[in-house]
Structure formats: structure tokens, C-alpha cells
Amino acid sequence: MTAPDLPIPKKVLILKPSSLGDVVSALPVLAGMKRTFPHAHIAWMVTPGCAPIIDGQVGLDEIILFDRRRFGRIGRSPGPTRDFITFCRDLRRRRFDWVIDLQGLFRSGFFARVTGATVRAGFADAREFAGIFYTHPITVQAEHTIARNIALVRELGIDADENDLTLTVTQEAHAFVESFMAEHNLAPDQYLLIAPGTRWATKLYPQRHWRKVVAELSREVPIVLTGSDAERELCDDLTGDNSKVLNMAGQTTLPQVVALIASAGAVVCCDSSANFIAPAVGTPFVTLIGPTRPERTGPIGPLGQAIVADIPCAGCLKRQCRHNTCMQLIKPEQVIAETQNAFNRRPPRRIFDRHDDEK
Helix, strand or coil: CCHHHCCCCCEEEEECCCCHHHHHHCHHHHHHHHHHCCCCEEEEEECCCCHHHHCCCCCCCEEEECCHHHHCCCCCCHHHHHHHHHHHHHHHHCCCCEEEECCCCHHHHHHHHHHCCCEEEEECCCCCCHHHHCCEEECCCCCCHHHHHHHHHHCCCCCCCHHHCCCCCCHHHHHHHHHHHHHCCCCCCCCEEEECCCCCHHHCCCHHHHHHHHHHHCCCCCEEECCCHHHHHHHHHHHCCCCCEEECCCCCCHHHHHHHHHHCCEEEEECCCHHHHHHHCCCCEEEEECCCCHHHHCCCCCCEEEEECCCCCCCCCCCCCCCCHHHHCCCHHHHHHHHHHHHCCCCCCCHHHCCHHHC
16 A cells, blocks of 8 residues: 555554654654644653653654553453553544554554554554554565564655654753762763663673773773663673763663763664664664674664674574673773774764754
């Protein structure tokens, strides 16, 4: 079905509840949708943990919170079950014309159907039989998650592009980073941000390697470490008594992390949300990749560089591994060299000056 065959939407719902990196990867769909239908009301269903990353995003009119943890108890607990029924009724009352399901699971497909929208689009190869809920199951050839999202909505006539991968830095987050830099005598583009954590144990870079990387690079530039509260101990181990390394793990909100990345000279991370946030705010970055596949979730655009170990089992997509050789084989010396290169290719124009008052 091509765009001329479809009704012009007044209300659109994007379904991409989680995870954080996946949510960021869907930003070109939002931008393209708003450009194609500037008067449409665009909503996004997202989990509470991921919501702050898109709060204040240019072009987004509404955030619908999906409490996955609470609704995971439906059928077992009366309260969550009642709340879920109310949630579904409210979703239908909103009268969305279009729903774009970028998650591609039974749950997201079900929500698409619940809305009663005339156009319910998703990937033809969606998992868990989500496709049975779509009016427009779309086949795409692209492999990378960002390219797949773009290809899907282009089939609907949406003018989306890879350059639409942009995050708005809010005024509050901007102010936080200005204060942070002043307190620690830092300047924009003159510090390195490292995000060592990731949700998969198999994607973690060995601590002994990180120590070498941090020790060497901190001789040249200050380093800011970011991560969740659960990753604070991991970052403490890398900080030690090095005064040029600042551990901010567990001490920042998501918008503040976005602003810290936007103001950094370069970013080094595993295959995690930072791999998507960095290009969305125009910061050069290096991503260390082992069990995942760069053609699917690796760096996209000219600012990113992937380091992948040369080993047959790389890209296995396993969350558990007895040896984790793929990450072990990435040499600290290579990470140091690629990070130095990234730091030296900082672009002259930054997205850091875009604030939520542009919305």
C-alpha cells in the first residue's frame, strides 16, 4: 500500500516502549512523521524508565507511559489487571488514525489493535505473531535497526532520513552540564566520556582492559564516567584515586547524560544506549562490539567507529558465554588509538545548543 492510498492522519501513535537504545533509534520516525504531517498530533508509548530520553523532544506532542512491570502482573493481581483494562480503554478513546509498531512483539501488536486505528503498520517479520494485528505488515530489506525503522515508514510515504537521528538537549540539562563543567574546571569538547556498562554481561569490556584505557587517556584529557546506579561500583573501580577521572554513575538523569555526551569531545562505550545517543547529539564515538553485530546495532553515520574482535564466534547474539573471548580480544591499545582519533575529529557544529524551547 502506498502513501496516496492512505488517509492523512490527525493523530499518530509510535510504539517503541524500550529499551533505551531502541527508543533513540526510533527518533528518525518521529522527525519524519512531523515533517510529513506537521499538523498531526504525535504520541509515543514508552516505559517510565525510557520516557525521560524523549521528554521535550522536538515534534513530540504526548508521551503515554506503559508500566511494563506493573502490567506484567495482570491475571495474578486484581489491581494491575483493572489498571490494564483501563489503560486499554483509554488507548482506544484517544482515537488514533495511525499506529506505527516499531517494537514488533505480541504485546505491541496487541496495543496497536486495541487503538482501533485505521492504519496499523509494523514489520512483516515481527516476532510473537505481532503481524496478525497489523493492517499494513511491511517487508524491509535493511539490516540496521535505524535503517529498518526508516525503511518501514518510507513505505507509508513518510519522509524519514538517517539525518533525523537527533536528540534535543533540554534547557535544564544544558544548565546542569554548564554548572558541572564550571565546578570541575572542564570545557565543552575538552573531556572524554566513557560509558563502560551495558545490560548484557557478554557485551562488557573486561575491567582490566578498561583500567589501561582510562589510565592512558586520562593523561591527555579529563574523563567523565557515566552509568546507572547499579554500575557505580564498576565505575568506582576505574576512578581510583585519579583526580582526572570523574565518576557520575548513578548521579545523573537521562537528559543530563544526553547533555554530558553532547558536550564531550568523544565517547567510548560498549554496544549500549550511548552508541545511539552520541550520533544523535553530534559527538564522535567509539563502540566496542563482541556478541552483537555492527551491521544491526553498530555505529551509524560518519562520527562513529566500531572495534570488533576478529574471532569466528563474534556476533553470536548470546547473553551468556563461558569465555567471552570476543570482548577479551579487543586490545586496549586499539581502543586508545581509536579514541584519540575520534577526539580529533570533533565536528565544528554541535547540537548542544538546541533547547526544548524550540518545540
